Amino acid sequence: MTTRLALALAASLGLAMPAYSQAAAPASTEAAKASNPFFSESPLPLHYPQFDKIKDNDFAPAFDAGMAEQLKEIDAIADNAEAPTFDNTILAMEKSGQVLNRAQTVFFSLVGADTNPAREKLRSDYSGKFAAHSDAIALNGKLFARIDALYGKRDTLGLDAEGVRLIERYHTDFVRGGAKLSDADKAKLKAMNGELAALGTKFSQNVLGDVNASAIVIDNAKQLDGFTPEQIATAAAAAKTRKLDGKYVIALLNTTGQPPESELTDRATRQKLHEASIARGSHGGEFDNREIISKIMKLRADRAKLLGYPNHAAYVLEDETAKTPQAVNDMLGKLAPPAVANAKREAADLQKMIDKEGGGFQLAPWDWSFYAEKVRKEKFNFDEAQLKPYLELDSVQQNGVFYAANQLYGLTFKERKDLPVYEPSVRVFDVFDADGKQLAIFISDMYARESKRGGAWMNSYVSQSGLTGYLPVVANHLNIPKPPAGKPTLLTWDEVTTMFHEFGHALHGMFSNVEYPYFTGTSVPRDFVEYPSQVNEMWADWPSILKNYAKHHETGAPMPQELLDKVVAAAKFNQGFKTTEYLGAAMLDQRWHQISADQVPAAAGVMAFEAAAQKTDGTDYAPVPPRYRTPYFSHIMGGYSAGYYAYIWSEVLDANSVEWFEQHGGLKRENGDHFRKTLLSRGGSKDALQLFQDFAGHAPKIEPLLKKRGLVAEVADGTDPIPSPEASKK
Template sequence: MPAYAKEAAAPAAAATAKASNPFFAESPLPLHYPQFDKIKDSDFAPAFDAGMAEQLKEVDAIAGNSAAPTFDNTIVALEKSGQVLNRAQTVFFSLVGADTNDARNKLRADYSGRFAAHSDAIALNGKLFERIDTLYNKRDKLGLDAQGVRLVERYHTDFVRAGARLSDADKAKLKAMNSELAELGSKFSDNVLKDVNASAVVIDSAKQLDGFTPEQIAGAADLAKSRKLEGKYVITLLNTTGQPPESELTDRATRQKLHEASIARGSHGGEFDNREIISKIMKLRANRAKLLGYPNHAAYVLEDETAKTPEAVNDMLGKLAPAAVANAKREAADLQAMINKEGGKFDLAPWDWAYYTEKVRKDKYNFDESQLKPYFELNNVLENGVFYAANQLYGLTFKKRTDLPLYNPDITTYDVFDADGKQLAIFIADMYARDSKRGGAWMNSYVSQSGLTGYKPVVANHLNIPKPPAGKPTLLTWDEVTTAFHEFGHALHGMFSNVEYPYFTGTSVPRDFVEYPSQVNEMWADWPAILKHYAKHNETGAPMPQELLDKVVAASKFNQGFRTTEYLGSAMLDQRWHQISADQVPDASGVMAFEAAAQKADGTNYAPVPPRYRTPYFSHIMGGYSAGYYAYIWSEVLDANSVEWFEQHGGLTRANGDHFRKTLLSRGGSTDALQLFQDFAGHAPKIEPLLKKRGLMAETEAGAAPAATK
């Protein structure tokens, strides 16, 4: 082909490729739902490249605009920039979490540094910051409403915190740090997922699985066959220290094998060992904080949260830890007594806790978890429990769809309608565990609400419920039921969003506030009118007996010492890692010794209760929750206050739901987070409701509220 013909053909080929790539234009599906049936892995890189180039062009035009900076030509223009990149990144990172593969993992590794560099190119653009700074300095004279003023303030804060005021030399150092951190974080996540799968426990005999149901044993055999281990059984791991089967398996050696496989992850040598990555990440974060003018990474992170300071977080966690550990030790005494009663000649170990907890629960409350599961079939819990509560509180209705494309056949989609009959959102339910899915439970938005764009929400909930053999019902544990309600609380936060600017949409709030609305939604799981509506036997349809319902509620504080201690063990460990300087960070060989010393110093080193996450698989703090894992219990202070408010105002009523929605759930990040809470509750938060909820009231000084909430 002649050279001129090649030149003519190149733009035509590029145009064809662009036209076939589903990210280069808005999805034509309802509410711009992603075109999962048309998205190929090969579409991501071209969309990333073109999207970044397009956004940098848009940003350069904003920064180089000869007209004086205005709210519209600078701030609003930034809000509208990067549409192609946003669409591609949103779907990509959602799929990397929910349904990854080798191609997607490679793309994440290849682009993590490039994405960091792209963000830096915007945040460290001097001309752009000059325009933002000019608007910030006269923000009260721009004729903006409160949301507009707050948007200017937030952009200014973000740019300053991202290094906009650094010298050119320091900006270059920061860019290199951010790029390396992004690449290390991607590698850490990849290792965690691969190690969870590689560390699955192989069992030789069905006898060693005594305590499992026939369906669970069959499932373990099927997993073994899929791994070419005929005649054996496989138990896969979750990314927590404790593993759910530990509560059921009667064989102590099997429980111990499962536990030891879990805690060895990421620190046992081999290709998935994360200790060197951890050391590098912690040093880089500490050095970056110093470069930005902060004593440590925690100080940098917490300045922009509701907690504000490491001291405030340390104060609350430090007051809770002694009470929690004391409570756990009392619980342990009950477990040891049960071991002794059954003739056991051993001391309570971590792999015994869940198993004997069920025995003590049965002894104290005359029921165990196995009695509950037949009444908690997945679809019934979701549609007649989670959705029903949303209907009673907010007037929402749901209609299953079968016409939208899915990225996995196990997913279900629903149209969500508001009380006035108008469509509010589309909800995606992705409930089953699989090897391609990361551990835990989470919510994400594929499309976020905004008055500026006119978009309505498309949100998804993800759980990791083991999938039963074909034809068998999916029966949930009580923890899985409450997790379903919790995650739907996040979904409601996204679906109810009613803000003008994308920056403030849905769950775009401080990390130590984002868990609060979801924790509030957990209260409806055992609210009598809701529980009666969905707790029905999966075979007979008979309602759960009132006696058993009462026992579920009565046992709600049971094992709280354990739960609080394992959580605090991780939350305080997170702070220990992020409140040190770079020269205090150990090398790879010292990572686990640092963890042990931190637990001893914090008083959480109680052997039968290891931390919920150990450092080498603590994905929260290697991702978006660095120095922020405390957020769950910080948010729970607000949650406990809110539960008390609902109870004092009549509980499950439309008036209460509408008030919560209007004052808080619909506001996103458009108002200061603690102000939102006070707008809802009518008072500043108090810690007493949390202590009461956790069964810690007698152990902790009353009135010890988090410093930032006093």
């Protein structure tokens, strides 16, 4: 289903997509095709990618031939003299572009997980071509006429509900992609999309480049006080790879806050690290993103207006469960005041700790996580350092993440070493269902490296579909610092919950049981896709799961019950900070995307716009900067433009679901089977909110979220922020 893939790819780049002719693609010889692994299905189990045979110079020929082949297929559909039918139009599109699908899927997965200069050049060279290719499909008038004809009589075609929905979704995608525009406006749209594609690629390349370039250099090991010997050795090794022998390098993650800030006792080092982080993309030089941001925001606003929307947020949200910017604004606006109030109360506790120790300074952003750990230790008599010896990566994954999936869904996992990987630390597992049949292949890529983008994510290399007969091959990616050789990988609690979270996405992909590729796995609205993954986080501290994986990496002794109890008791600790930094970013995203083109500042005004937006939203609390600042806010330059709110929107559903599990006995197979049958297996084949209601038996309520975030007493209005499935159809 590569028409859908092309449109989804456009969305992932933050664009709606542009004009590529068949003639532009050079012909490939049969010999070249035979040696290129993308020109035929992989012979490996479940069509697992042939990483050992894929060369960087295989991509361009596959892209060129794949686009030409798909356009030929699309032209054949559009020019078919027979009257449009579901089979000769919709299913034909679902089956089109297999070569391009295989090549793009692997390419964009590797660009995120293990990029290199050749791949980055390809990304730059082809971003506009891919955009043009998608527009060549989405703006094909004859093709849309066939879709439109089927849409008008969709209820009389004898299709099941999934088939009718497939027609409806294609029709919606084409209309939103500009199918009803005049030829002149289609030409404008193509130009906009082409420019957006190039700018989006350059933005993400700058972010990766600046993350690596902004790593801080430390001259003296004393400045690393608070680090473990293993962390110091890692910093020394990082310096050595940069030919800085005798020094130490601390690499950055893409978030504003940096994990070492919670450990480094030297305040000047913490400040240096924090200031390097927040300066990214706005300090001048080759990686400065301010001009790109200004251009992207103006183009998005202009494109929205061309398509008939007041702004980019209105365009995006119409196709999400939120439906309108006002619905998002109402929810975020309701949560921000109590979150900031909580953060200020937390700050007061941190300041007391600073004063108690005779610090003689006011709390600053680079102090927060360091003193939060001290306060956590004082309040709950434990800190993160006590946890880490019990949180060894392999045990967390196999005895925690996999064990929870076994207990809840009956899944079993078996590592295999016969399949190729793109990087030596990557691991591969066969996944078997409760009946012993293979369900999927799972790829685990846990470690950070300079060739890997920041953050954590899941992607599919092969997606399930009854139409194709494919079973899933899915991957999880984290950015855990790799310890020196021979040393254990000990995790923070945040890394543990992130591992459970990402595996929730993996389960969503692996459990997919749909007929059409369009609906497979995580192909759901962006403000719904985070929901199943957030639900899976609940098992990280579920007592029976925690006891199974939280064992000392040297002695094998279980984490003491007292410490287990403290982990659970501290769950709401620092929630004011976490909620405020998240809302600061989510509301900033909306501010950027709810303005018209003439309101977009020039490059020099980008940071002033950000500051003004935070002040207006009430999130401008200096000790808690937004989780992402605009110049490195990769989410909103990619698939989450006007959609970063989705995490907390989904968390409403998550909190309701956690409550449902607790009320129905918790970790029980029958509960897991119910969640899988009613929701996880359905992908996008049904209205998202209806899927939630099928599972939970009621419409979503906000109260469980308020309780989870410790905001119950702060929010008087407990009205539900998410519309009912019926309302979402209006």
